[in-house]
Amino acid sequence: MPAPLDPPEGNWWDEPVNRRETIWLGIAGLWSVGIFGWMSGFTQFGDQNPIGETYDVEPDAYRERVQEYKDAAEETERGLVPPEDSVYVGAMRYNWDALPVVLEAGREYDVHLGAYDVQHGFSIRPEETLSKQINLQVFPGNEWVIPMTFDEPGTYHVICNEFCGQGHRSMHGTLVVEEA
Amino acid sequence: MLGTLRALFGNEYDAEGYRSCSVTGLDVHRSVEEHVKLFGVTAVVALVVGGSFAFTVATTRWELIGLLEPGDFYTHLSLHAWNLLIFWMVFMEIAVLYVGGPMVLGRRLPLTALAKAGWAVMVAGAVGVNLSIWFTEAPEQAPLLTAYVPLPVSPWFYATAIVFLLGATVAALPFFAAVWKEKRGAATKTLPLVTFGAFVTGVIAVEAILGGIAAFAYALVWRVGLIESVEVGIYRQLYWIVGHGTQQINLLAMVTVWYFLTHVVGGAVVVSEKVSRSAFILYLFFINLGAAHHLLVDPGMSTGWRVWNTSYAFYGAAFASMIHAFAIPAGIEAGRRQRGLGGGLFGWLTSAPWRNPVFSSVVFSVILFGFLGGITGVVMGQMQVNMTWHNTLATVGHFHATVALGTTLTFMGLTLFVVKTMFRREFVSDRLASLVPYAYAGTMSVATLMLMYAGILYGVPRRTAEVVRNIPGTDFSLAAASPLFALFGVFALLAILSGILFVVATVGSLLFGADNSGGDLTDLHAEGGLTPDGGTSVHAVELRGTFVLCLVFMAAFVAAYVLNWYLLTQLWSIGA
Ligand code: HEM
Ligand SMILES: [Cu+2]
Ligand SMILES: [Cu+2]
Numbered sequence: 208m209p210a211p212l213d214p215p216e217g218n219w220w221d222e223p224v225n226r227r228e229t230i231w232l233g234i235a236g237l238w239s240v241g242i243f244g245w246m247s248g249f250t251q252f253g254d255q256n257p258i259g260e261t262y263d264v265e266p267d268a269y270r271e272r273v274q275e276y277k278d279a280a281e282e283t284e285r286g287l288v289p290p291e292d293s294v295y296v297g298a299m300r301y302n303w304d305a306l307p308v309v310l311e312a313g314r315e316y317d318v319h320l321g322a323y324d325v326q327h328g329f330s331i332r333p334e335e336t337l338s339k340q341i342n343l344q345v346f347p348g349n350e351w352v353i354p355m356t357f358d359e360p361g362t363y364h365v366i367c368n369e370f371c372g373q374g375h376r377s378m379h380g381t382l383v384v385e386e387a
Numbered sequence: 388m389l390g391t392l393r394a395l396f397g398n399e400y401d402a403e404g405y406r407s408c409s410v411t412g413l414d415v416h417r418s419v420e421e422h423v424k425l426f427g428v429t430a431v432v433a434l435v436v437g438g439s440f441a442f443t444v445a446t447t448r449w450e451l452i453g454l455l456e457p458g459d460f461y462t463h464l465s466l467h468a469w470n471l472l473i474f475w476m477v478f479m480e481i482a483v484l485y486v487g488g489p490m491v492l493g494r495r496l497p498l499t500a501l502a503k504a505g506w507a508v509m510v511a512g513a514v515g516v517n518l519s520i521w522f523t524e525a526p527e528q529a530p531l532l533t534a535y536v537p538l539p540v541s542p543w544f545y546a547t548a549i550v551f552l553l554g555a556t557v558a559a560l561p562f563f564a565a566v567w568k569e570k571r572g573a574a575t576k577t578l579p580l581v582t583f584g585a586f587v588t589g590v591i592a593v594e595a596i597l598g599g600i601a602a603f604a605y606a607l608v609w610r611v612g613l614i615e616s617v618e619v620g621i622y623r624q625l626y627w628i629v630g631h632g633t634q635q636i637n638l639l640a641m642v643t644v645w646y647f648l649t650h651v652v653g654g655a656v657v658v659s660e661k662v663s664r665s666a667f668i669l670y671l672f673f674i675n676l677g678a679a680h681h682l683l684v685d686p687g688m689s690t691g692w693r694v695w696n697t698s699y700a701f702y703g704a705a706f707a708s709m710i711h712a713f714a715i716p717a718g719i720e721a722g723r724r725q726r727g728l729g730g731g732l733f734g735w736l737t738s739a740p741w742r743n744p745v746f747s748s749v750v751f752s753v754i755l756f757g758f759l760g761g762i763t764g765v766v767m768g769q770m771q772v773n774m775t776w777h778n779t780l781a782t783v784g785h786f787h788a789t790v791a792l793g794t795t796l797t798f799m800g801l802t803l804f805v806v807k808t809m810f811r812r813e814f815v816s817d818r819l820a821s822l823v824p825y826a827y828a829g830t831m832s833v834a835t836l837m838l839m840y841a842g843i844l845y846g847v848p849r850r851t852a853e854v855v856r857n858i859p860g861t862d863f864s865l866a867a868a869s870p871l872f873a874l875f876g877v878f879a880l881l882a883i884l885s886g887i888l889f890v891v892a893t894v895g896s897l898l899f900g901a902d903n904s905g906g907d908l909t910d911l912h913a914e915g916g917l918t919p920d921g922g923t924s925v926h927a928v929e930l931r932g933t934f935v936l937c938l939v940f941m942a943a944f945v946a947a948y949v950l951n952w953y954l955l956t957q958l959w960s961i962g963a
Contacts, residue, residue, distance in 0.1 A: 209657040209925060210918050211580040211646040211718075212413065212491050219577070219660040223926045225721075227934040228658060228713055234941060235709035239702030242948065246769045247694050255955050256962035257774050261686040315960075320686070325538050326619060328778050332846050337867055339958055340846030341774040344685045346619045347537065351686035356960040364863050368778040368848035370531055372538070373457055376851045377859040 257343060259317075259353035266347040269321040273297040273305050285309050285383050293352075295319045296365075296380075298327035298345045300372050303365055306380030311387040315356045322347040327378070328369035334362045342368055357384040395810055395897060396421055399904065404495065409907045410808050411651045412917050418496040419489045420809050423482045425506060426558075427805050430478035430798070431893060433513065437470030438886050445834075445883070449876030450856045450869075457852040461529035464850065465520045468532040472790060473633065474513045477555055479798045480592070480640045481505070482805075484562040487585025487643055492578075497564040505558025512551025519543035531850060533626060536606050536617045545607035552596045552603075552629070559589055580657055580664065584643035587667045592636045594675060598628020620687050631678035634786075637794040638708075639670060641752065644797050645715050648749045648804065653739060654726065654913030655718035658925050666710035673703035683773040690770075697768050705765050712757050712940060717933040724929070725922030726915035733932050743911065744820045744892075748800025751828035756793030759835055762944045763788060766951045775955055781842025783849045787835045796828060799889055806893055807908060812900035820892045826885035830878045837875035841868050843954070 209215060224232075250256050264272070276295040280287040286307030289295075294316045297304030304323070310316060320329055322345045332340035343353065357363065367378035400406045404417040443463045446454040455463060489496045496502060519541045523529055530540040534548075566586055570576065578586065602625035609617040646663070649655035657663060679696030682688050699705060720735045729738035740746045763785040767776035776782050803820060806812055814820040841847040845868035847855055855865045855872060922928075 209660060211650050211655075211657050212411065214577045214579050215657075215660045222659065222661065224659045224662055225717070225926045225928065225930055227930045228662060228717060231713045231934065231937055232662070232710065234937075235706055235713075238941065238944070239706045239709075242765070242769065243694075243698045243701050245952075246698065246771065249771055250690055250694065253771060253956075254960040254962075255771055255774065255958050256690075257684045257770065258690050258962040259686075260963070326535050328848070330778070330846060330848055334863065337845045337865060338843070338954065340779075341958060341961060342684060342777040342779065342846075343774065344777070346686055348619055349686040353961060354963055358959055366848060366854060366858065368850075369535075370461065370528075370538075370850040372528055373461075373525070376457060376854050379858050379861045379863065381863075 255341075257353070259351055261352070262350045263348065264321065264350045266321075266323045269350055270297060270304075270323050272350075273321075277305055283309060286381070289316070293317045293319060296321075296329065298322040298329070298367070298378075300324055301367070301374035301378045303378065303380030306365060307383060309383045309385060310357060312360045312384050313356065313358055313387055315354055317352050318355050319350055319352050320345045321350040325371050326369050327367050327371050329365060330368040331363055331365045331382070333359065334364060344369065357382070360384045360386050391898065394902075396424060398809075398811060408808060410911045413490060414493040415490055415809075416493075416495040418499050419485055419494075422496055422499065422502050422506075423485050423490070423805065424809060426478050426482040426485070427802060429506070429510065430475050430482065431802060431890070433470045433474035433478060434886075435890055436517070437467055437475055438883065438890075440464070440467035440470070441879070441886070442883050445876065445879035447852055449872050449879070450853055451873065451876065453853065455852065458525075460852040461531065461850075462520060462523065465529040465531050466517060469516055469520065470513075471795075472532065473551070476633070476637050476790070476794060476798070478509065479801070480588070480636055481555065481558045481562075483640045483644060483801070484559060484585050484589055487581050487588075487647070488562040489565040491582050491647075492565060492569050494565050494569065496561050497568060498561040501557055502561045505554050505556070505560070508554030508557060509551055510554075512547050512549075512554050515547025515550060516544060519547055533630060534603070534606065535626070536609065536619060536622045540606070540610070542607055542610040545603040545610060549600055549603045549607070552599045556593065556596050559592060562589055580660060581643055581647045583664060584639065584646060584667055587671050588636060588639035588643055590671060591632065591639060591674065595629050595632025595636060598625055598632055602626040602629060620685065623682060623685065627678040627681045628675070631681060632675065634789065635670070635674045635677070637790055638674075639667075641756070641794045641797045642711050644801055645711070645749055645753060646718070648745055648797075648800060649715060649719055650722075650913075651917065652743055652746045652804070652911055652913055653719050653749075654722040654915060654917070654919070655715070656722040656725070656918065656925055658714055658717045658721050658930070662710055663714050666707040666714070669703045669707035673699040674707075676700060677704060677768070680768040680773070683768075683770045684777045693770050697770055702765070705761075708761055712753075712761070713933060713937050715753055716936055717930045720930055720933045721925050721928040722919060723914075725919035725925075727922070728914055732935060736932060740914065742821045744824050745800045745804045745911065747821070748796045748803070748824040751824055752793050752796035752800070755796070755828060755832055756789060757940055758943055759832065760785065760789035760793050762947050763839065765944075766947050772951050772955055774961070775843060775951070778849055779842030780838045780847045780849050781840075784835050784838030784842060787831070787838065792828065792831050792835060796824060799824065799827070802893055804911075806896050806900070807903065807911060810897055811902060811904040812896045813903045814892060815895040815899050816892070819888060820896075823885065823889045823892055826888060827882060830881035830885055833878040834875055834882050837871050837878065841871045841875065843951075844868075845871070
């Protein structure tokens with residue numbers, strides 16, 4: 208009798224497989240291929256993909272880039288209004304540089320993410336619906352450009368979700384999305 | 388004290404050093420048994436240390452109590468992670484290798500000096516990691532599990548972590564030597580399934596360890612100033628070879644123990660050698676690709692690379708796990724049906740030895756690992772869905788389902804088994820021992836689910852001392868999630884209490900349990916003997932119960948999958 212503690216007897220490879228196990232193999236196999244197909248397909252037809260151009264950039268150089276952007280942006284009471292379609296965010300201990308920012312609903316922006324010191328986590332959600340949240344990793348040494356279009360006006364809160372040091376929990380910033 | 392120790396490590400052996408185990412039917416050599424005990428006891432010590440920090444970590448995240456200041460919290464969280472995920476599990480896994488290799492093969496443990504040296508180096512490394520974390524002072528930072536550069540983590544931490552990994556490699560060598568000796572001159576002889584599983588576990592362990600040494604060495608040379616700068620992306624890739632690799636070791640060791648224990652205490656048979664072994668082979672080839680699922684929302688990785696790797700090449704490894712998900716319950720069902728135990732659809736299951744804590748631990752582990760850990764792992768491992776899980780408490784919920792429920796429960800069952808069959812001690816209280824798996828599985832499941840909800844529905848981040856009730860410097864907070872934390876807190880405390888009960892049952896039995904070496908341990912024996920004699924041949928048994936259970940599992944899988952994708956598509960448009 209087949210026991211897992213004994214070497215199998217005879218020609219075990221050719222032993223017939225139980226019918227229900229065979230069916231299960233079929234179901235599990237189809238499901239595996241199916242979810243692979245969906246994930247790959249979604250990169251083509253889906254609207255939510257963590258995909259964007261990445262550039263190598265020294266942390267100091269990125270910081271300068273953000274500064275230039277800030278200088279070009281219009282300062283208002285509610286935050287910076289970006290001069291063009293690019294929005295820069297600089298993650299640093301323990302602050303989101305260049306936030307708050309004021310954006311138009313329905314307009315596509317290129318969100319540039321990068322860090323000045325250590326790794327941080329860009330975790331964003333609208334104030335009204337906390338379950339609508341996403342998280343992206345932010346590196347020192349890389350500038351990641353992710354397009355985003357915010358359809359619903361409101362305040363979006365950014366907190367840091369990668370441990371970056373003692374003040375990690377206080378890292379907070381906002382995006383204010385306004386009706387165009 | 389010494390007398391107790393000697394009594395615990397002694398047993399009666401014949402002139403050759405062997406004794407016959409009445410539960411497993413194995414001829415056990417003294418050298419194997421002693422080392423299994425050594426590594427097992429050490430693992431339990433690590434469990435106690437890491438488990439103590441579960442208390443401080445959980446009561447800090449439950450902000451109503453808010454036990455620790457942020458500075459201390461990260462230190463405690465690091466110690467929690469390293470003692471439980473690494474030391475509790477890896478010491479236990481070396482013991483699993485020795486059981487699965489030489490013990491199952493009925494051989495002595497070769498190279499015992501290496502086994503002891505490996506153990507000593509591992510202990511030195513583990514103590515070193517604990518000290519380096521405990522004595523970390525600003526501006527250096529607690530490493531947490533990952534020690535991500537360029538956070539200034541103590542160089543001592545990287546160095547001692549490497550020492551531990553080297554020790555584990557040395558300790559694994561006697562296992563490989565035993566398999567090699569078995570195969571020498573008999574290359575065509577097939578290894579028993581459990582040994583085969585242990586062997587694949589060992590290979591994957593070596594791969595993981597090499598990656599770990601590379602990652603920590605890279606960070607170390609940077610910290611001591613031998614190189615000027617360090618690339619975040621490179622460190623993350625190297626780190627996750629071990630960070631994820633150790634999880635694969637946990638998985639494979641656990642599955643191997645599933646086959647072992649369901650057989651010896653549940654009378655399970657192997658329904659198909661071909662299918663179960665193929666599943667291990669799939670692991671061998673594909674499971675390591677999965678390390679990429681930690682890098683799904685990182686900059687710089689191409690889409691194709693992420694999609695291909697996170698799917699373990701068309702879900703080869705997830706498919707393998709679904710094979711075991713069928714094969715394990717099917718083994719129990721077939722074995723019991725062949726013996727005529729329990730009729731109907733689920734009679735084989737309801738009539739199973741549920742009072743035997745070894746059996747119940749393993750069965751709960753199978754169910755909870757699959758339903759809570761496995762499903763969430765595949766779902767959150769889809770590149771796009773990962774955006775909603777990454778670094779939230781939902782992730783913490785996922786891996787507590789896999790390691791704190793799945794693997795830990797299995798290892799608890801194994802520990803109880805070792806107490807009785809190798810240390811030859813009766814439990815101080817059978818009722819207490821029987822209660823442990825129920826208490827731990829039940830309470831930890833709720834705590835785990837609450838973590839998942841807090842992460843997915845409220846976006847509560849992991850690795851932070853506060854933010855639910857208060858984010859310093861702003862009015863905004865995630866306070867809506869507070870009720871979940873009340874549930875989490877209560878059940879986390881109950882889970883910790885259950886863990887204490889486990890330690891009492893184990894250590895108490897070792898110290899005060901009656902010596903059972905005269906007896907036959909009939910209460911552990913599989914009903915109707917270790918293997919059924921006669922009965923229908925395995926492939927012809929009607930595996931109706933298992934099939935239905937698997938369909939229920941698939942339904943839950945599909946539901947979780949659809950729900951997560953639905954939530955994702957409700958978001959604003961993101962990405963190119
Ligand atoms: C009663 C049992 C346990 C409780 C209540 C518990 C609680 C927690 C909590 C609340 C966190 C998240 C903290 C945060 O990210 O802010 C955490 C992290 C963690 N736990 Fe547990 N845990 C338990 C058992 C275990 C076990 C048995 C293991 C491993 C075998 C484990 C491994 C980990 C790891 C690896 C982390 C992540 C550390 C990091 O982020 O670097 N835990 N635990
Ligand atoms: Cu940060
Ligand atoms: Cu942070």
